[in-house]
Amino acid sequence: MAVGTPFHPRTSALNKSLNWRHWSGYFTAGCYHDFIQPEYAAIRNKAALIDVSPLYKYSVEGPGATALMQRVFTRDVSKCSPMQAIYTPWCDSGGQVMQEGTVFRLDDDSYQVNAAEPTMRWLRLNSAGLDLTIADRSAAVAALALQGPTSRRILNACFDGDVDGLRFFHLVAGTIGSVPVTVSRTGYTGDLGYEVWIPADRAIAVWDALLDVGQPHGITPCGILAMDVARVEAGFILIDVDYISAERALIPEHTSSPYELGLGWAVKLDKGNFVGRDALVAESARGAGRRVVGICIDWEPLEEIHAADNLMPDLPQLACREPVPVYAAEGQVGRVTTRCWSTLLKKYIGIATVEACYASPGTAVEMELTVNFRRRRVPAAVVQLPHFRPPRMRE
Amino acid sequence: MTKRYDAVVIGAGHNGLVCAAYLARAGKSVLVLERRHLVGGATVTEEVFPGFKFSVCSYVVSLMRPRIISELDLPRFGFELLPLDGTLSPTPDGDYLMRWHDAEETRRELARFSTADAEAYEQFGKLMYHLAMTVRPMLSATPPDPSSLAPANLAALASVGKTFGRNADHLYDLAKLMTMSSADFVEEWFESEPLLGSLSASGIIGTFLGPRSPGSAYVMLHHYMGEIDGQFRAWGLPRGGMGAVAESIAGAARSFGAEIRTAAPIERILVENGTARGVVLEGGEEVRADTVVSSLDPKRTFLGLVGAEHLDDEFVSAIKRYKIRGSSGKVNLALDALPRPTCLEGIEHKTGFPAESYLRGAISISPDIDYLERAYRDAKYGRFSRRPYMDIVLPTLADPSMAPPGKHVMSIFVQYAPYELAEGTWEQQREAFGDTVIDTLADYIPNLKDIILHRQVITPWDLEQKFGLTQGNIFHGELSLEQLFFLRPVAGWADYRTPLKKMYQCGSGTHPGGGVMGAPGRLAAQKILAEGA
Structure with a gap:
């Protein structure tokens, strides 16, 4: 049975819809409202407050900490300054992605690793001979994502750190009320936004303070279903949905390299040795066999195929995680792993994995779609990810 | 004129019934033909005390082949599995x-x-998944004999090779597991x-x-x-007890026209x-059949019937050498109320889940490896364990x-209980064995002795x-x-045939072995039919 996060006393009082999701063994609100649109709209127009406490967090400290980061992660952590964050995948020895997540460099020899799945074992296995300590801080640290255009104003009103000077993927420490917190300018929505890392035993005070000062700025508690749509628009892949962790994959075909996931930019082959490097050197020379791409379903044929059965187009308001085949002339060439209707873009979009020769933006393909209980194929185009990225995310 | 059958199957245990x-x-x-008054063999439900029904011997189901459930449509005949959720392992210090x-x-x-451990557990599960996938096809196939060059045998060997090839990454682990x-x-x-x-503890059961x-x-993998329902390592409780499993197979068999006679003990197999x-029944009645199939263990079948x-002497000595040492017993209790283990005192306050939810799965008394090894040491020297391992549902x-x-x-499945006692007989030691089980368990469940209404103690001798x-x-x-495999029960006779013409074996003493699996019964039937019985 799942348990509540440190915010459960507040989220459970608000979650009138009783729409709960299980996330890493925790109850998290799927959607507080009857439908996700008010919460999605908050992400793009106001500020959404999202409980992301179920993320796994590890602290790595000591003289050997940087060496461990360099050994495990594909990016060059030495380029990351104190109080800066990086996004990076990490691979098994075969160069297949185990996870991707963010790494906070808190000091020269001190890091916080944020991961979707447990990763203590992997960090420990790779720390042989290194002088460092690794601690699982998952339960001790609560986390809130504050995402949306007014999020900066809200933090400015309650947080004593320098928010205006906080650049994208950087961190600042300070207090909210009397609670010491770390604020990172990171998030999973592709919008202007922050994540606030809070001692779990004082989580409620921070929730209350944010909601209090956030009121005039439209702060809205938001469930993870709205965030799921936002992340598809932002082109952010999700573990076990858009790819399978090499740790969990049951057959080799189920694994993916960073190049296949479109994360080749995050693989620094010249930084020195790291786990999976040999395999990735070979793959970078060879080229990835398949690619994660954006997909956009053409409107007119979609409308026509429904109209032929006297139906309105059936548009998924929630991100749909049931994979569907992608076809080209000679047969199946991939799958759409997540798809949704973007109310913002007015487009039926998705994240797909296709064979490399179909990965160029503009390539015409077809996606399987069930219309009136019959499997059909609708024309779609491969597009560049992200689907949506407002300048305010980085500004 | 007595009826002559195409086949007579000896023993109405689950494998005999599946074969039939x-x-x-x-x-x-x-x-x-079944010696007892009811079908099931060691897969039975009996009302041992008025109102209290027990799966007297085997007590949970997992290995039963999905293909048998499907081909015989067992749910139509009363086969229904209820979930067994989790395993509770109490520790001596009151934790769990x-x-x-x-x-x-x-x-x-x-x-x-x-x-x-928490993170390794999932990876361990994945390894066991792969090892189970490697072994799984062999549970549905007659083991090929590596010494035979017959075409069909070579094809079967190739099929095993293909399975290994598909799981090549895990062959090292399989070799380790086997040894x-x-x-x-x-x-x-x-x-x-x-x-x-x-x-x-999964590696020592039975x-x-x-x-x-x-x-x-390897026993752990077994x-x-x-x-x-497509989940490895899932265990279920049959509704109505294990007897319902046997009854459902019997129901399927009858629906196809098989006859089942209980209280029909066999004296010997007719050999000409x-x-x-x-076969000749006790009392002299003869039943003639084109084919005789025994679901009894190899020693009873060949040395007895x-x-x-x-x-020939070589075969007889191989059967005599076949290892069949009993190691376990059972204690079945009728209880006036639910047991209250020490480790679950105040649990609802701590975790939010009522104590009962922790008791819906198995309870394993196996606090550490040394505990189990000490229990084994007693048995090696002919004594039942002073502090036994127990698997409880x-x-x-x-x-x-x-x-x-x-x-x-x-x-309560109890191990170890050696068949051969160093001192006394099991009839003399039965109650002392039962007392040891209850005393050990009472250390973890203080109210146990207060709620016992009846107890049934089953020793290897009783089995x-x-x-x-x-x-x-x-x-x-x-x-x-x-x-195991092409060596079960003995080399050269792992394909359900026997040295006698028109006689086959279909019990757990044949591949792929014990557990309420049904696979030996099905594979034996396939062999019999293939040989044109």
């Missing part, structure tokens, strides 16, 4: 380790003892005592080996590779010129029909006398490497 059902399904006239159905919840429980002790195998992965104890004995790791011609005089939590309202039945399991071995012979 498949033969009848193929249009053969089949008679099953709970492994739930839910992976996240299990991870949290394991992390109370070791974060490393290591269960303790060594799990110690490569984990560090916390209750987890090591609880996992390695086997005269300790957790540190090489070979016990208990890991069961599947229910090296060919089996039928056939008789050494009809077999409370079927009434899932199936209240097993006891009067508000009452419970408790099934032999009452249920016909030679030496009380629940698997019809140990699951040790030298008696």
